[in-house]
Amino acid sequence: MFNRTARRTTIVASGLALTLGLAACSSDSSEATDEDAPRLENGDLTNLSIGIHSGWDEGIAVSHLFKVMLEEEGYTVEAEVADPGIVYTSVAGGDYDVNFDMWLPATHADYLEQYGEDLEQLGVWYDDAKLTIAVNEDSPATSLADLAENADAYGNRLVGIEAGAGLTRITEDEVIPTYELEGMDYVISSTPTMLAELKGATDAGENVAVTLWRPHWAYDEYPIRDLEDPEGALGDAEEIHTVGRTGFAEDYPTVASWIAAFTLTDEQLFSLENLMFNENEGTQNDESAAQWLEENPDFVEDLKAAAEG
Template structure:
């Protein structure tokens, strides 16, 4: 799904009436698992952010198999961070830093605990089929005919679209190419059709995304750096999280996924399974990748 990288309004935050049983508030006298953790944990998930949905359900599956009771709740990012700061959620696995979620960190940082970085190459990109005749954005203008003079984009309001229009096009002299502003599904449909037909295509995209697992594509180099620096994806907890979940905190701190692992997980969940059953998709992927669950459990001493 497309995600406009604009700060979500918090006007709807008053709708936060979650009543999640996992909100412990740091109760030192609460019943705990043998590993020292509270037995229930609530995961706040950003609606529409595929990587966060995927990793959240991955954690949920591993934790449930280890005896935890797990609650998952999707909401707009602003509501998730409000809920974390107030203790209605325990953890979120999708804080993009240093730029995308900087405002939320500034507003709520004193009421949050940074738990670790699990992905460090979150980027906005322009991608082509892997056998395209160019490797860099600075070659695109001279080879526009190979791509029918078109760059296939996504929604008009997306931050990615703005950066390509305002930064990449003038920097690389792409004014004579048509930036097709459409939708993410339309872009993916063109990408699918072109790669299936063995044709050259250039699209606006971002990492992480399941398209990198589903299609033979690669990013164009960006020598001028106009697409922006890579961001990190952090896990973040409510105040007192590490005290209430010492073993889970160790699991979160140790957790990482490679590009290949993340892209294949997203591809299974959102492309092959159509996003209809994220929990089931996560379990299917773990069956295919048992080493991931084993590493997570070992990190927590489970």
């Protein structure tokens, strides 16, 4: 399981989020066990709580997308941010109703093993989550296998992110020795620095090679592509699952059907993340989700049709 410290960290501290989250969600959990709790005409409970992994952009984006969608349908939605371990503990314990960001089969396997009996698997919405080495789309290398012989074209540099990130470790321990990239200068920096170099190079029409991951808004913002990884040094692609507390589908039959039918293409997800975290800098997440829905006016109706079909 790789360390995701490279992800966005300008989010509410997890300790504060846990305190607020458990206080805010305790009434929701008790309501979910009350047969007399108010329900919407579609049979769902009116209140719903979402646990969000701190720093995981795709989960933040999808959580706020659902929050806005559900509020427009008449639900009252609470969204709280915490570390993944806290989120899974809270979903399994009924303090949060749902989480949209369980990476399987590898990244969150330990959490699934620990809490799986108290979680409902509700659906898979993305199936190409992976670590990557990305380059500008018009550069010469097409594969990690030929990056070494094209190193001069990239200034003999591979730009990385934080030293403590799992992606950094895997690049050092697996990618570089597997593809004999020791002759390149592996620049360990930070995610903002890597993105700044990516922007500068693509704006200037220069070649660049960076460590990256999918999903990420950079794929929507910059003309880049992934290098092929024929030896599998970066690991296999993973799926992103949605999980709920025990009894979720019974308490939210309509929402459960929407979640089961919910998927996002690369284009949809990258554009949502780009709007939320690049253009709006992660400061107006509900507003960003609402704007994205306005720009994709058929999305909700298409989702409902898919759920009914």
